[in-house]
Every structure is written in structure tokens, then in C-alpha cells.
Amino acid sequence: MTKRVTLVPTPIGNLGDVTARAAQVLRDADQVAAEDTRRSRVLLDHLGIDRPLERLDAHTMAQRAPALLAQHEWIAYLTDAGTPGISDPGVDLVRLAIDAGAIVEVLPGPTAFVPALVASGLPTARFTFEGFLPRSGAARRRRLREIATSDATSIIYESPTRLAATLADLAKTCGPDRAASVSRELSKLYEETRRGSVEELHAHYASVTVKGEVVVVVAPAPAPREDTDGDGQTLTPSLGIDELATRLVGAGVRGRLLRDALIALGVQRNAAYKLALAHPHSATDD
Numbered sequence: 001m002t003k004r005v006t007l008v009p010t011p012i013g014n015l016g017d018v019t020a021r022a023a024q025v026l027r028d029a030d031q032v033a034a035e036d037t038r039r040s041r042v043l044l045d046h047l048g049i050d051r052p053l054e055r056l057d058a059h060t061m062a063q064r065a066p067a068l069l070a071q072h073e074w075i076a077y078l079t080d081a082g083t084p085g086i087s088d089p090g091v092d093l094v095r096l097a098i099d100a101g102a103i104v105e106v107l108p109g110p111t112a113f114v115p116a117l118v119a120s121g122l123p124t125a126r127f128t129f130e131g132f133l134p135r136s137g138a139a140r141r142r143r144l145r146e147i148a149t150s151d152a153t154s155i156i157y158e159s160p161t162r163l164a165a166t167l168a169d170l171a172k173t174c175g176p177d178r179a180a181s182v183s184r185e186l187s188k189l190y191e192e193t194r195r196g197s198v199e200e201l202h203a204h205y206a207s208v209t210v211k212g213e214v215v216v217v218v219a220p221a222p223a224p225r226e227d228t229d230g231d232g233q234t235l236t237p238s239l240g241i242d243e244l245a246t247r248l249v250g251a252g253v254r255g256r257l258l259r260d261a262l263i264a265l266g267v268q269r270n271a272a273y274k275l276a277l278a279h280p281h282s283a284t285d286d
Contacts, residue, residue, distance in 0.1 A: 009109025116215035
């Protein structure tokens with residue numbers, strides 16, 4: 001018989017969000033494994049399911065999962081909240097299960113970033129899920145630059161203690177006027193979504209104590225503005241802006257000086273930020 005692993009999404013806050021199918025799988029699977037057995041026990045008790053739980057977290061996955069796959073025909077897996085495999089050890093179980101020839105089944109259900117994206121009021125047709133950003137260094141700066149120049153909405157997970165610092169970095173990299181939203185405590189009693197510029201959001205969250213899991217949604221970079229000449233022909237100012245930036249860079253104007261010079265010459269603020277990031281004056285100017 002082919003082995004099967006079912007990833008079971010769990011409520012991100014409100015236990016009423018668990019699906020009937022998820023509850024049935026938790027009752028019927030040969031073995032239930034969980035990232036945190038204490039947190040998952042609360043859900044099983046809520047559902048009236050008395051099953052032993054095996055711990056499979058980031059520290060035990062590589063050692064325990066192969067043995068569980070060998071011993072059991074059907075494993076149901078829970079992570080702390082939401083859909084396993086999204087910024088949690090579920091992704092490692094999926095790889096191990098596939099390598100072992102098991103069927104991997106993912107149930108639809110709760111996840112934090114989808115309601116945060118929709119509630120943001122920002123474009124939803126195209127988006128990128130960034131998960132948790134690197135905490136420091138070149139990797140963090142690179143990811144922030146990618147978000148700043150992306151033409152899709154960006155979604156970031158963040159801890160409450162690091163939220164203000166991340167918003168400050170976004171204001172620096174994307175420009176203070178970039179639209180964004182912060183959602184926290186989704187589906188819980190004190191659920192909150194606050195919208196505004198990244199500068200406004202930073203000012204607020206730097207002055208309050210933040211609790212709960214946080215999702216930050218950042219608007220795409222503005223599209224280049226199109227103008228027309230006297231004959232009604234469409235001009236593409238991005239070409240002229242690029243040429244102007246190239247000449248300034250050739251004259252030794254880079255980084256923040258390049259940004260300020262472009263803004264003074266009438267270039268839109270976000271386009272000036274983007275070009276300045278592409279031509280930093282030094283490593284400390286990122």
C-alpha cells in the first residue's frame with residue numbers, strides 16, 4: 001500500500017475556522033504528528049479527538065520523520081497555525097515524503113497571508129510571498145531592494161519585536177510614501193489591519209507595544225508615467241530618466257546624491273529611489 005502524508009491546515013486564531021475535512025483526517029490517519037504537540041493538543045481537545053501526537057519540528061524532522069514514514073501508512077501533520085509548509089518545517093516533511101515515494105496531500109484551509117493581502121486594499125492580481133526576511137547583512141538589503149523595485153505586491157511575515165525596524169528599512173528602501181498595510185492577530189478578538197504609507201506605519205508601530213503574529217503587505221513600485229509630446233505621440237520618460245541617471249553617474253553622482261539630483265530635476269520620487277539603489281555610492285549607502 002502506498003504511503004500517504006496529509007498536511008492539515010489549522011486555525012491561525014479562531015478554532016472555529018478548522019474544516020470538517022481536516023477534523024476527519026485527524027480522526028482517521030494512522031499517526032498524527034505536530035510541530036508543537038502542546039499547541040496541537042488544544043485543537044484536538046477542541047475537536048474531541050483523543051490521539052497520541054508525535055513531535056516533528058525543525059530540530060527533530062530529519063531524525064524522526066523517516067522512521068514515522070516507514071512505520072505508518074497514513075500520517076497527518078499539523079504545524080503551529082495555518083497551512084503546513086508555509087514558513088515552517090512542513091516543507092521539510094514534504095521533501096522527505098516525496099523522496100520516500102509517499103503521496104503528499106494538502107488540504108485547503110486557513111493561512112495568514114491571504115486575508116492580510118485582501119484586507120490591505122492593495123493590488124491582488126500579482127503578488128510575491130517573501131516569508132520572513134533575513135535579519136541583517138547583504139541578504140536582507142538585497143531582498144529589500146527586490147521588494148522596492150517589484151511590480152507585484154509583496155507580502156512579508158514579521159515578528160512583533162522586529163516590526164518597527166522592518167518598516168523603517170522599507171521606508172528607506174521603497175521610499176517613505178510607498179503604500180502598505182500591517183495586519184496582526186488575524187481571526188482573533190483584537191484583529192487589526194492598519195493601512196497607510198510605510199513612514200506612517202513606522203511612526204505608529206515604533207510608538208506602541210505590538211503583540212501577535214504580523215503580516216506586512218507592500219504595494220508594487222509605481223509604473224513609469226507616460227506623457228505625450230505636442231503631436232500626441234506617447235513618450236517613455238523611463239528612457240530619458242535612465243539616460244539622465246547614466247550621465248549623472250558618469251559625473252560621479254551616486255547614491256543619495258543621485259536620488260536628490262533626480263528628484264530636483266523632476267523625476268518621480270520612487271523612480272529616483274530605484275535608480276539611486278542601482279547606483280550606490282558605497283556599501284554603506286544601501
